[in-house]
Structure formats: C-alpha cells, structure tokens
Amino acid sequence: MxxxxxxxxxxxxxxxxxxxxxxxxxxxxxxxxxxxxxxxxxxxxxxxxxxxxxxxxxxxxxxxxxxxxxxxxxxxxxxxxxxxxxxxxxxxxxxxxxxxxxxFQWAEGVEALVRELQNQGLKVGLITNGHTVVQRAKLEACKAQELFNVILVGGEEPREKPYKEIFLKACELAGCDPRESVMVGDNLSTDIQVV
CATH class of the missing domain: 1.20.120 (Four Helix Bundle (Hemerythrin (Met), subunit A))
Known part of the structure; x- marks a missing residue:
C-alpha cells in the first residue's frame, strides 16, 4: 500500500x-x-x-x-x-x-486541519470547479494562497473535476504519485465520479 x-x-x-x-x-x-x-x-x-x-x-x-x-x-x-x-x-x-x-471565509477548523496535515509532511491542495473570475475571487477572499501548496481552478484547465486530468496535474504539482493522494469534497458526482 x-x-x-x-x-x-x-x-x-x-x-x-x-x-x-x-x-x-x-x-x-x-x-x-x-x-x-x-x-x-x-x-x-x-x-x-x-x-x-x-x-x-x-x-x-x-x-x-x-x-x-x-x-x-x-x-x-x-x-x-x-x-x-x-x-x-x-x-x-x-x-x-x-x-x-x-x-466567504474558511469553515471552523479548516485552517487548523490544513496546517496539521502539512505538519505531518503532506502536501495539501485545493481543486475547485467553476468560472475562473468567480473562483479566483473566492480564493482571494479566503486567502487560499496562504494556506495551500497547490491550487487548481477547473475553468482554467482543459477538463475540470471529476475528470482525471485535473487530478493528475494536481499530483504532479504536489510531487506525489496519484496512488498517494485523496480527494475530499461534498458532491460525489462533481468531485470524483465520472459517469
């Protein structure tokens, strides 16, 4: 494993x-x-x-x-x-x-969780779908660049979640094998499941 x-x-x-x-x-x-x-x-x-x-x-x-x-x-x-x-x-x-x-601010406990994962030696990334202008404004509002090692916006990529290409790019940027990564989201069909 x-x-x-x-x-x-x-x-x-x-x-x-x-x-x-x-x-x-x-x-x-x-x-x-x-x-x-x-x-x-x-x-x-x-x-x-x-x-x-x-x-x-x-x-x-x-x-x-x-x-x-x-x-x-x-x-x-x-x-x-x-x-x-x-x-x-x-x-x-x-x-x-x-x-x-x-x-548009982090939910309670998010910053502490991300810092703890990083303290354990993990790369922590953010992959979000949507219009570039809209998503970039959200990322700026919550100061995502100060917290995450990798940030990808689906609207800036050839294919967004749930397609594998965006995950492969995230893994490449994080310097890890895709088998060494997990994705956490709130919607199975838009986060990881390709029908």
Missing part, C-alpha cells in the same frame, strides 16, 4: 460554507430592493434570479463578462415586476458579489 502524500480538497461547501455566504449576499440584495424597488417582491426577485442563474450562471459561449451576465439575469428578474432598470440590476450584482466575498 502506498503512503499518503497529498490531500486535495474541494472549495465550495467543503472548506467554505458557500451556501451561507450566498444567503448573506441574497439578504443584502433584498435590502437594496426594498429601498430602490419597493413595488417589487424582494423574495420573488431573488427567486427569479436564482432560477435564471441555475440554468446558466455565466455566458456559455464566453462573449459576456460574468458580472455583466449575472446583472442581466437580475434585470430579467426585475422585469417580472415591471422594473426596467439595468443600472439597478448591475448594482444588485455588485452588492451580491461584495457581500458574498465578505462572508
């Missing part, structure tokens, strides 16, 4: 409680809506946004900047309440991004 050389972690809802940060950001957006578009139903505007976001969180052909793309999703959500204000939509996205990044 090979010795363990590296542990790789997923980011969202594994090391950071992303859903909790998103809720904080959505609550901040609702406060902006209550002030600037009081005739709208803030809960339903956010729900409409989330519906549009879940089907296409960024421009699938890469022609529109991700922040502008998401502002346009807010704009569509606002239009359901007859609010025709693209600047408000952009402000909602800016508010969402700002508040989410302020709340």
């Amino acid at each position: 090979a010795r363990l050389g590296a542990v790789f972690f997923d980011l969202d809802d594994t090391l950071v409680l992303t859903h909790a940060a998103t809720k904080i950001a959505n609550d901040a957006v609702k406060a902006v809506l209550a002030n600037r578009a009081p005739s709208s139903n803030a809960d339903e505007v956010v729900s409409a946004f989330l519906e549009g976001f879940s089907s296409s969180p960024w421009d699938p052909v890469g022609q529109v900047d991700v922040t502008e793309w998401r502002a346009r999703i807010w704009h569509v959500a606002l239009q359901k309440w007859s609010v025709q204000d693209i600047e408000l939509a952009r402000d909602l996205q800016a508010c969402f991004d700002r508040e989410r990044m302020l709340a």
Whole structure:
C-alpha cells in the first residue's frame, strides 16, 4: 500500500460554507430592493434570479463578462415586476458579489486541519470547479494562497473535476504519485465520479 502524500480538497461547501455566504449576499440584495424597488417582491426577485442563474450562471459561449451576465439575469428578474432598470440590476450584482466575498471565509477548523496535515509532511491542495473570475475571487477572499501548496481552478484547465486530468496535474504539482493522494469534497458526482 502506498503512503499518503497529498490531500486535495474541494472549495465550495467543503472548506467554505458557500451556501451561507450566498444567503448573506441574497439578504443584502433584498435590502437594496426594498429601498430602490419597493413595488417589487424582494423574495420573488431573488427567486427569479436564482432560477435564471441555475440554468446558466455565466455566458456559455464566453462573449459576456460574468458580472455583466449575472446583472442581466437580475434585470430579467426585475422585469417580472415591471422594473426596467439595468443600472439597478448591475448594482444588485455588485452588492451580491461584495457581500458574498465578505462572508466567504474558511469553515471552523479548516485552517487548523490544513496546517496539521502539512505538519505531518503532506502536501495539501485545493481543486475547485467553476468560472475562473468567480473562483479566483473566492480564493482571494479566503486567502487560499496562504494556506495551500497547490491550487487548481477547473475553468482554467482543459477538463475540470471529476475528470482525471485535473487530478493528475494536481499530483504532479504536489510531487506525489496519484496512488498517494485523496480527494475530499461534498458532491460525489462533481468531485470524483465520472459517469
């Protein structure tokens, strides 16, 4: 049996409680809506946004900047309440991004766990899927570069998790054989399981 050389972690809802940060950001957006578009139903505007976001969180052909793309999703959500204000939509996205990044911090115990693994001689890496701009902002918010030996963003690689290529690259960067590594995540199908 090979010795363990590296542990790789997923980011969202594994090391950071992303859903909790998103809720904080959505609550901040609702406060902006209550002030600037009081005739709208803030809960339903956010729900409409989330519906549009879940089907296409960024421009699938890469022609529109991700922040502008998401502002346009807010704009569509606002239009359901007859609010025709693209600047408000952009402000909602800016508010969402700002508040989410302020709340985007390591879950309790993460830093101590990573340091302990490193103290035991293990390389510790982070492999996250998603749009490069979005994931890099998250990594900066939680200061991931100060904690991890290896960081890979799926959107910057030819194939993201769960495909083996990104894991092989992580192992190469960590200087370990793939048989000497483990991946820790919160979602079997997006973290390691290729169907």
